[in-house]
Amino acid sequence: MNGPTNPQPTDGRPTTGNGPHVVVVGGGIAGLAAAHRLVTAGARVTLLEGDERVGGKLLAGEIAGAPVDLGAESLLARRPEAIALAEAVGLGDRLQAPATTTASVWSRGQLVPMPKGHVMGVPGDASAVAGLLSDEALRRIDRDRELPPTDIGDDIAIGAYVAERMGHEVVDRLVEPLLGGVYAGDAYRISMKAAVPALFEAARRHPTLADAVRAVQRAGAATPADAAGAATGLGGAAFAGLRGGIGTLPGAVADAVRAAGGEILTGTRAGALLRGGDGRWRVATRQRVLDADAVVLATPADVTAGLLAAHAPAAADELAEIRYASMALVTLAFRRSDLTDTGLPALPGSGFLVPPVDGHTIKAATFSSQKWSWVADAAPDLLVLRTSAGRRGEEEQLRRDDAHLVDVSLKDLSAATGLTARPVASVVTRWNGGLPQYPVGHLARVERIRAAVTGLPALRLAGAAYQGVGIPACVASGRRAADEILAELADTPNEIIATSRTADPGTGHCP
Ligand SMILES: CC1=C(CCC(=O)O)c2cc3nc(cc4[nH]c(cc5[nH]c(cc1n2)c(C)c5CCC(=O)O)c(CCC(=O)O)c4C)C(CCC(=O)O)=C3C
Structure with missing residues (x-):
């Protein structure tokens, strides 16, 4: 390394790196994965997240003093990307296979394997x-x-x-x-x-x-489909969790990005995306304007549409057509001693799925204490469960208050499993607009969106709206956006970029 050769970037903020400056908009796992890849490759990275916390739909929380996931609680280990990211940020030894791989379908009143x-x-x-x-x-x-x-x-x-x-x-x-x-x-x-x-x-x-x-x-x-799982001691499991919660992954990635010199600004919404006279991007927040050699938009489709409207109106129009469904998760903690008093419920395997034709409110239940030994170990005297409600087009239940969602969850759980005890604690987490919908023709739309932004220099899209809603797919989309930007910047005979890239030791001079 030639040391800090470019101490005063145009936005005037301190920096530790001297590579091109990339602004990543959106601090969900896709944006974080992009930032991690970019900063590891020597770019200077600023990640902007509108919320006060990073992580998007990955959220670790607590119930009755015990740690739980309040967002996504499992990731597909058959694909390597999310496992690799967890390992890269030091969480490899916390990966855990589910304790049970059997589940049920609650169909016609029975829990059927x-x-x-x-x-x-x-x-x-x-x-x-x-x-x-x-x-x-x-x-x-x-x-x-x-x-x-x-x-x-x-x-x-x-x-x-x-x-x-x-x-x-x-x-x-x-x-x-x-x-x-x-x-x-x-x-x-x-x-x-x-x-x-x-x-x-x-x-x-x-x-x-x-x-x-x-x-x-x-x-x-x-094909060794479970190679990623097998290689991490997950025993070839198809899914993996993290001790402490999948929700701890975003913070660990953010910490790794900061440790490598990247900057993560929470509570900072990207209000507008502009092009300067020099052709560089400018990302305006309420607090300041950031100059960027490249931009990754890892935001929900409507936000991305707003940012792109002036630059790629055709892409913006297509993005605005992408619909999202909302869901709510109801996490419940029961004292185990209360269960024995009321007669032990039948809770086979990791949980159950619910066919909508049967007319119940919940669409799934996860027996967290049974599915994850880290949950059971952290709260041995509790049984932690969660249910989910909300389907695209059937969101009226979600307009009801938290107490109602808890009540209908208990009613459905009781009907399905015989669980009649009262919970000692409940937490309702609402994921409004949480899940992008992929209707027929979705991938053709994604192709049109990508085609409409290819004319824009050094700008890429990432996140769940495009080619996969799962965590590995989101990580892959962020990583791909980062790799494409790194390749494009490496090819760009641009003064600013050429002089601010990590200097080749052979050149022997600092710009
Ligand atoms: C985003 C996503 C992926 C894609 C991942 C990616 O592509 O990256 C995925 C894949 C899959 N999910 C599967 C099965 C189940 N999903 C459940 C429950 C849920 N999944 C959810 C989301 C996802 N699910 C959600 C929001 C719930 C609601 C409850 C909750 O969030 O708590 C439940 C019931 C609860 C339990 O038993 O745990 C079961 C049995 C199987 C089939 C396994 C087999 O064939 O055996 C596959 C491929």
């Missing part, structure tokens, strides 16, 4: 879902073999397609509840191409849906 042999709820043959569906529905699944191939075109609603091939019951009782967890959405509108891309591709090549499912299953078995 969640079938195993399916791809996002679509079975490879009827026997895989025998316990869950009616005999008539099982026979209907086999009609898939006799039907002529379906033309799925460029995209198709997963619910409509699966119902056509295998009947609506498999959609209503398995596909819908699974997608209801992932997207809080409606299977009859959700894009198969965006939500289950491997199945979409297989369905184009195979004559029947069951053939496509089995092809996806074979491909999964042939």
